[in-house]
Amino acid sequence: MTRDSAFSLRRFGTLVQIELSLLLRERLCAAALLGVLLCSVLAIYQGDSQIEQSRLERERVLALLSAQQQQRAEAISGEGADAGELAYYTFYPASDSAHAWSFIALGNRLIEPAVQRIRMLGLQAQLYDGQAQNPENAVAGAFDFAFVAVFLLPLLCVVLGHNIRSSERESGRMNLLESTSPHLGSLMSLRWAVRAGCAFFAVFLPLIGFAVFRQLSLLPLFWVGLSLCCYLLVWIVLIDRVTPASISSAENAMRGFMLWLALVLVIPQVGQLVINQRLPSALGKQIALAHRQSVANAWDIPKQESFDVFFRDHPEWKDTPPVLTRFHWKWYYAFHHVADMQLVDRARAYNENMLARQRAADYLGFLSPSIVLQSFLERMADSRIERVIKKRAEIKNFHAALRQYFYPFVFEERRMSASDFLGAPAFKNSEATDNVFAHGWKYALFWFVAACALMGRRRLHR
Amino acid sequence: MRLPVLMAIVRTQWCRWRREQMIFWITSASAVILLCSVALNLQQSTAQMHERNALQAAAEQDWHSQPDRHPHRVVHFGDFVFKPVQFFARWDWGVEQYAGTSIYLEGHRQNSANFSQAAQSSSLQQFGVLTPAFVVQVVVPLLMIFLGFASLSFERENGLLTQLLASGARASELVFGKFLALYAVGLVALLPLLALVLWSVFIPEGNSMRGGMLLLGYAGYLMICAAVVTALAGLAKSSYGALMSCLALWVLACIAMPRVASFVTRHHWHAPSWVEIEIEAENRLKKLGDSHNPNDPYFAAFQEKTLRKYGVKRVEDLPFNYGGLLMQEGERLTAQVFDELNGNVQARYALQNRWYRQISWLNPLMAIRIFSMAAAGTDYAHHMHFLRASEARRFAMVQALNKIHTEQISFGNDRNDRNERVSAKVLTNAPRKNYQAPSVSFALPIVAHAGSVLLVWAGLCLALLRLVARRIGRGQ
Numbered sequence: 001m002t003r004d005s006a007f008s009l010r011r012f013g014t015l016v017q018i019e020l021s022l023l024l025r026e027r028l029c030a031a032a033l034l035g036v037l038l039c040s041v042l043a044i045y046q047g048d049s050q051i052e053q054s055r056l057e058r059e060r061v062l063a064l065l066s067a068q069q070q071q072r073a074e075a076i077s078g079e080g081a082d083a084g085e086l087a088y089y090t091f092y093p094a095s096d097s098a099h100a101w102s103f104i105a106l107g108n109r110l111i112e113p114a115v116q117r118i119r120m121l122g123l124q125a126q127l128y129d130g131q132a133q134n135p136e137n138a139v140a141g142a143f144d145f146a147f148v149a150v151f152l153l154p155l156l157c158v159v160l161g162h163n164i165r166s167s168e169r170e171s172g173r174m175n176l177l178e179s180t181s182p183h184l185g186s187l188m189s190l191r192w193a194v195r196a197g198c199a200f201f202a203v204f205l206p207l208i209g210f211a212v213f214r215q216l217s218l219l220p221l222f223w224v225g226l227s228l229c230c231y232l233l234v235w236i237v238l239i240d241r242v243t244p245a246s247i248s249s250a251e252n253a254m255r256g257f258m259l260w261l262a263l264v265l266v267i268p269q270v271g272q273l274v275i276n277q278r279l280p281s282a283l284g285k286q287i288a289l290a291h292r293q294s295v296a297n298a299w300d301i302p303k304q305e306s307f308d309v310f311f312r313d314h315p316e317w318k319d320t321p322p323v324l325t326r327f328h329w330k331w332y333y334a335f336h337h338v339a340d341m342q343l344v345d346r347a348r349a350y351n352e353n354m355l356a357r358q359r360a361a362d363y364l365g366f367l368s369p370s371i372v373l374q375s376f377l378e379r380m381a382d383s384r385i386e387r388v389i390k391k392r393a394e395i396k397n398f399h400a401a402l403r404q405y406f407y408p409f410v411f412e413e414r415r416m417s418a419s420d421f422l423g424a425p426a427f428k429n430s431e432a433t434d435n436v437f438a439h440g441w442k443y444a445l446f447w448f449v450a451a452c453a454l455m456g457r458r459r460l461h462r
Numbered sequence: 463m464r465l466p467v468l469m470a471i472v473r474t475q476w477c478r479w480r481r482e483q484m485i486f487w488i489t490s491a492s493a494v495i496l497l498c499s500v501a502l503n504l505q506q507s508t509a510q511m512h513e514r515n516a517l518q519a520a521a522e523q524d525w526h527s528q529p530d531r532h533p534h535r536v537v538h539f540g541d542f543v544f545k546p547v548q549f550f551a552r553w554d555w556g557v558e559q560y561a562g563t564s565i566y567l568e569g570h571r572q573n574s575a576n577f578s579q580a581a582q583s584s585s586l587q588q589f590g591v592l593t594p595a596f597v598v599q600v601v602v603p604l605l606m607i608f609l610g611f612a613s614l615s616f617e618r619e620n621g622l623l624t625q626l627l628a629s630g631a632r633a634s635e636l637v638f639g640k641f642l643a644l645y646a647v648g649l650v651a652l653l654p655l656l657a658l659v660l661w662s663v664f665i666p667e668g669n670s671m672r673g674g675m676l677l678l679g680y681a682g683y684l685m686i687c688a689a690v691v692t693a694l695a696g697l698a699k700s701s702y703g704a705l706m707s708c709l710a711l712w713v714l715a716c717i718a719m720p721r722v723a724s725f726v727t728r729h730h731w732h733a734p735s736w737v738e739i740e741i742e743a744e745n746r747l748k749k750l751g752d753s754h755n756p757n758d759p760y761f762a763a764f765q766e767k768t769l770r771k772y773g774v775k776r777v778e779d780l781p782f783n784y785g786g787l788l789m790q791e792g793e794r795l796t797a798q799v800f801d802e803l804n805g806n807v808q809a810r811y812a813l814q815n816r817w818y819r820q821i822s823w824l825n826p827l828m829a830i831r832i833f834s835m836a837a838a839g840t841d842y843a844h845h846m847h848f849l850r851a852s853e854a855r856r857f858a859m860v861q862a863l864n865k866i867h868t869e870q871i872s873f874g875n876d877r878n879d880r881n882e883r884v885s886a887k888v889l890t891n892a893p894r895k896n897y898q899a900p901s902v903s904f905a906l907p908i909v910a911h912a913g914s915v916l917l918v919w920a921g922l923c924l925a926l927l928r929l930v931a932r933r934i935g936r937g938q
Contacts, residue, residue, distance in 0.1 A: 028706050039718060046725045057735050064741045091741075107588065111560065111580045117737055125566075128581075130736040131574045133728065134811040135560035136835070136842035137818070138580070140724035141590055147721065150588075155713060159706075250702045251484055254608050257709060258488060261604065266495055269592035273502040275584065282513045284577045285564050289517065289542060292566065293524055296539040300529050326881060354582055361584035371586065378585045385584060 015187075019194040023160070029195075032159045033202045040148045040206040047103035047144040048210075054114035058095045061115045065093045073418040080415025084329025087406045091117035094395045094427040099382065101220045104207075105146035105374070107383025110138060116395070118427070120406060122336040123399045124291045124343045127392055128284055145207065146377040149228055150370050151264055153203050154235045158256035160195040161236065164188060165245035166252050174245060192240065196232050204228060220380060227376050230448055234369045237451040238263075263368045271364040271371070279357050283350040290346070291339050298335035310334040313341055317411045330410045337403065351392070354385050365443035372443040394429050401425040463635050471631070471639025472646070479609060479647075492597075492605045492651075499592045500654045507552045514544040514563065526890055530883040533867035534789065537860050540568030541894055543852050545575070548839040548899060549668045553658055553676065554595035556840025559587075565849075567856035569793060569863075571743075572800040574736050575849060594654055595834050598680055599827060600716045602651045603687040606644055607708040610691035613640040614934070615701035623934065633935030637696055637927055645688035652680055671902040675837040675909055682916040683830040689923030696930035715827045723821045723828065731817065733810035739803045746799050764791060778873060786868025790861060797857050804853075808846055815842055819911055826919045833912035836905045843908060847900050855895050862892040 024030050072090060075081075095115040102109070113130035141147070165188065168174045181187055204225055211221045242259055243252035298306050303323050311318045314337075323331045365372040378384045405424050409416050479485045521542040528539065545563045562575025580587050590596065614637065617623045626636060655677060662668025691708055698704035734742075751760030765777065768787065777784040822828035835841035870884050 028710065032710070035718075042722065046729070049729060053732065057738070061735075061737050061741065064738070064745075068741070068745070105588075107585060108581070108583070111578070111587075113735060113737060115735070115737055117740065128576050129574055130576075131562055131578075134733060134814050134842065135557035135578070135845060136811070136815050137724050137728045138560040139557055139831075139835075140720040141588060143721035143725045146588065151717060155717070159709075248702075250612070250705045253702075253705055253709065254484065254488065257604065257608075258491065261601065262491075265589065265600075266592065268586050268589035269596075270498060270502065272583070272586040272589065273506060273592060275586065276579070277502070277505060277509065280509060280513065281582045282517065284582065285517050285544070286520075288564065288566060288576070289520055289524065292540065292542070296528075296535070299535055300531070354584075357582070358584040361586045364586070370589075374588055375585050378588075385582075 015190060016194055019191050020198075023195055023198060029160050032156055033198055036148065036152050036156050036199070037202040037206065039152055040145065040203050043143055043145045043148045044103065044206055044210050047106055047142075050106055050109070050144075051098050051103045054096070054098065054109065058093075058115045061117075062093050062095070065091060065117065069422070073422050076416070076418040076421060080417045081421070082329070083406055083409030083414065083416040083420075084332065086416055086421055087120040087333070087402075087410070088329075089119075090421075090424075091119045092398070092402065092424075092427055094118045094391075094398060095429065096391060097382070097387070097429045097431060099431060100214070100216050102381045102383060104144065104220075104224065105377040105381040105383050106142045106144045107146075107378040107381060108385060108388060109383050110142055112388055118395055118399060118402075120333060120336075120399070120402055122291055122295055122339045123396060124287055124340050124347060125295070127347075127395065128288070146374055146381075149203055149231070149377065150374045153199060153228070153231065154260055154264060154370070156199045156202065157196065157232065157235045157239055158253070158260055160199060161192060161239050162243045162252040162256040163249035164191050164195070164240075164243070166243065166247060166249040169245045170249060192236055196236050200228060200232055223380065224377070227373060227444070230444055231369060231373045234447045234451045237454045241454055264370045267368040268364065268371055268374075271361065271367070275357050275360045279353060279360065281350070281353050281357070283346060283353055287343055287346050287350060291343060294339035294342055295336060298338065303331050306331065306335040306338050309338045309341060313337065314407070317407065320411045330407075333403070333407075333410060351389050354389065358385050362443070366446060369447045372447060376444070391429060395427070398425065398427045463632065463638060467631060467635045468639045468642065471636060472643040475613060475640055475643035485609060488605060488608050489647075492601055495592075495601055496594065496597045496651060496654065499594045499597045503552055503555075503593055507547055507555075510551075510558075511547040514547065517542070517564070518544045525894075528886050528890060530886050531889060532881070532883055533786075533863045533871065533889060534569075536889050536892070537569035537789075537863050537867075540566055541856070541859060542566055543855065543897065545845075545848050546897060546899065548844070549662055549665075550658070550672055550676065550838035551840050553593065553655055554834045554838040554840055555591055555593050556835035556838060557842050557845050558840055559591060561842075561845045565852050567852060567859065569789075569860045570796055571740075572797075572804060572853060572856070575852075595831075595838075598651050598655075599683070599830055599834070602648055602684065603716065603827075604712055606648050606684075606687050607691050607705070607712060609647060610640070610644040610688065611695050611705040611708050612701040613644065613692060614696040614930075615698050615704045618699075619701055624937070627935070627937075632931075634928070634931040637692065637931040637934065640695070641688055641692040641927055644692060645685055648684035648688055649681065651684070652677060655680065669839070669902065672837050672839060672905070675902070675905075676834060679830060679833040679837060679909075679913060679916060682913075682920050683826060683833075686826045686916065686919045686923050689920070689927055693923065693926045693930050696927075696934060715825050719825050720828055720831070723818055723825075727814040727817045727821070731810055731814045733807050733814070739800075739807060743796075743799050743803050746803075747796060750795055750799070761788070761791075764788075780873070782868045783871050783873045785873060786864055786866075786871060789864040789867055793857070793860050793864060797853075801853070804849075808849075811842060812846075819908070822912065822915055823918075826916060829912045829915035829919070833909055833916065836908040836912065839899055839905065841905075841908065844900065844904070847904065848897060851895075851897050855893075855897075858893045858895065863889065866892070 069090060072086065076086075093115055094117070096109070096112060098109070110133060116126070116130055118126055163170075165174075168177060177187070178184055207221065207224065210216075211218065238259060239256050242255045247255075307322075317330070320330070361371065362375055365375060375384075402425060408414065409420070479489075521544070525541060528536065531539070543565050545561075547558075551558055559579045562578050564577050565575045566573045614623075617626065617636075623636075627633060655673070659670055659673030659677060662673050663670045690711070694708050694711075695701070695704040698707060751764075752758045765784075768780070768784070769775065769777065772780055774780055780787075818828070819832055822832055832841070836843065866884055866888060870888070871882050
């Protein structure tokens with residue numbers, strides 16, 4: 001018994017070795033494996049350098065702004081300065097967050113500015129400012145690990161696996177194999193396993209190397225590996241289904257590529273267009289228009305009208321003396337806040353609209369496993385619209401804290417000393433999260449079950 | 463080459479494709495994808511057009527509903543511009559997805575273009591957009607590979623090649639016949655574009671010259687694709703080998719290379735961010751001078767110069783409002799600094815794009831992308847044109863308002879109390895030039911560059927076909 005199993009283990013090892021050498025003898029397969037390996041290395045480097053560049057940008061901006069702040073503080077004389085004026089001219093940095101694994105999927109980090117400047121004026125007019133990069137350069141799309149995994153890995157599977165059966169038939173070995181091997185199915189499974197294993201490691205090895213080299217936390221690495229395995233499984237089953245032995249290798253390759261085209265390009269792209277059509281988003285621009293109108297109108301209406309609205313949010317300043325002169329900072333900041341108050345609902349609806357787009361995109365995961373993996377990796381890298389919305393909420397909180405800090409000086413007409421000025425709160429964003437489990441699992445499960453079902457059917461067929 | 467023989471070969475090839483079920487399915491699928499993209503993009507660009515027109519109309523109404531105001535209030539009220547959708551965006555969105563679509567034009571600063579589609583998108587953004595241009599650039603070549611990989615290799619595999627040659631067909635007729643058969647099928651994919659061009663002839667905002675360039679460019683691109691596929695099919699030992707080498711080329715050219723090239727150019731010619739420009743502008747302006755500070759050397763000199771020019775001792779004695787003049791001078795300086803800094807970034811982007819164009823010598827797909835965006839008027843150069851026109855509009859408007867400020871607001875009142883107002887009629891008449899998209903000639907430099915890449919490739923491919931024909935003629 002033990003001798004038997006040892007024997008079969010050795011036999012298994014030999015078989016794997018044979019399969020490997022068979023695979024690597026095919027020039028195209030070897031080249032494809034090497035190409036994807038190189039792409040994976042380059043993509044990890046690119047993702048990492050993009051994150052690094054954003055970090056450097058944040059540091060530069062932080063340094064520049066704090067230098068400005070220091071200069072302003074030094075200019076404050078002994079009797080203090082006008083807090084309203086200081087707040088008007090001082091910008092505070094509000095930066096985007098990234099964690100150690102964010103390089104894996106850049107997502108909308110390529111679009112969103114890495115750092116914004118916020119001051120005490122109306123928030124809705126500042127929140128959406130800033131362009132991140134050259135739009136023509138962005139058109140081609142990101143070259144990150146997610147691209148290699150989502151786009152290239154299934155292509156590699158098609159290249160390695162489309163002729164597993166058909167090449168045997170075409171070379172006339174099929175009959176021989178069928179008559180000599182009692183377990184043709186398991187031989188084919190072994191062949192798939194070897195090829196899928198090679199594909200997996202071509203994509204994943206560089207990531208392991210990088211994680212070890214950078215001493216990153218290993219749990220995300222595990223999740224990425226697991227998700228890649230699931231993705232591979234689904235693709236193998238699908239490719240195996242559409243490439244029977246009875247059809248020529250060339251036709252099988254075409255079928256594989258058409259499958260790839262449909263699942264990786266056409267379905268997500270059509271989905272994106274349909275989502276844009278169903279959930280149009282003019283709200284952001286409308287907010288910008290409305291905010292301008294509200295702020296400008298405040299100069300033409302009686303000041304008390306603005307104050308009446310403002311006191312609803314800040315009753316604590318109700319009893320400060322009314323403004324009788326043409327201009328007073330407290331009136332100025334009050335009507336800026338009123339503009340924000342009037343837009344609360346629309347700003348929420350705007351966020352809701354973007355989240356609804358993301359939800360709809362997630363639902364499309366039922367139509368294509370590529371959407372599931374892209375979504376999963378972006379969620380792990382925290383590179384989706386949720387991060388942007390969370391960041392905007394944090395900026396809103398920071399803006400509120402800033403106002404709370406400056407209001408006493410402005411409303412009580414207290415002069416601000418240099419140390420008062422430097423004591424203003426600073427923006428702190430929460431850590432980027434790699435929340436891998438939220439929602440995504442049901443799509444993964446769907447595809448896993450579908451793959452298993454297809455596999456089972458195949459077996460019954462035989 | 464004899465035309466009747468050529469046509470016979472073309473017809474035979476078509477006949478063979480018609481008989482194959484797989485070809486039928488793949489061709490139908492591609493047609494569906496193309497029609498789908500055309501329909502969705504027509505809908506999408508119309509929706510975008512309506513949305514932006516409505517917003518521009520709302521901004522227009524806001525502008526004209528202003529009460530009598532102090533001119534400087536109107537400078538702060540500012541103006542909104544929404545980027546108009548170009549006619550051929552229906553074919554190729556170009557940078558539209560990633561470029562901001564609205565700019566707030568106000569005094570004292572230049573704002574960024576905000577609210578791009580991509581900034582409001584889900585994770586599907588990474589898969590790109592299914593424009594008709596994308597279908598013809600990426601999907602149609604794949605279809606052509608599937609149709610054409612077996613065109614000569616099939617004959618070789620089955621020993622038909624010698625038979626055909628022996629029966630009097632020349633090798634060049636055979637090769638170019640196969641090439642033409644494939645090219646003709648590819649050209650069918652340009653029918654929607656042709657329809658668009660015909661449509662553009664009849665409507666004012668359509669620019670049929672641009673359409674004509676697009677047609678030419680794509681015709682050249684598809685010719686390259688057809689020639690490469692036919693040549694590889696003619697060179698390969700087996701049709702399967704031909705298919706696999708075509709597919710490998712396709713993956714490299716259409717999927718991997720554009721992304722790598724964009725990363726390399728962006729990484730190598732790094733551009734500063736918007737926030738850095740703003741901070742730098744403020745720092746420079748502060749160094750230049752502070753108009754609020756009476757002891758500021760720059761503005762003290764400016765005041766002295768003005769006083770000397772009008773032969774008066776005090777600013778109060780000037781025949782106009784000195785405060786307004788200061789505003790004009792301040793705005794001039796601000797615009798100068800911002801123009802320079804923005805110019806630097808735009809030059810950086812242009813450098814990235816120029817290098818991308820250089821890399822496109824290696825890859826006709828990149829060349830046709832550049833060509834298509836430029837000809838359709840949706841590339842970065844056109845976007846930059848919009849940005850600059852918007853800045854010109856802002857500057858003209860703000861300075862006109864500052865001039866009203868100088869001439870119609872009295873200095874004394876201005877200093878103590880800014881309650882003096884000017885009639886809204888006068889204020890809303892400040893110039894606000896509507897954006898006019900540039901004519902075709904604006905696109906010519908880039909189109910010519912990308913066009914020459916395509917031309918060189920087409921020439922090389924035809925030479926390659928001749929080479930293949932000679933090889934086949936020698937019986938290899």
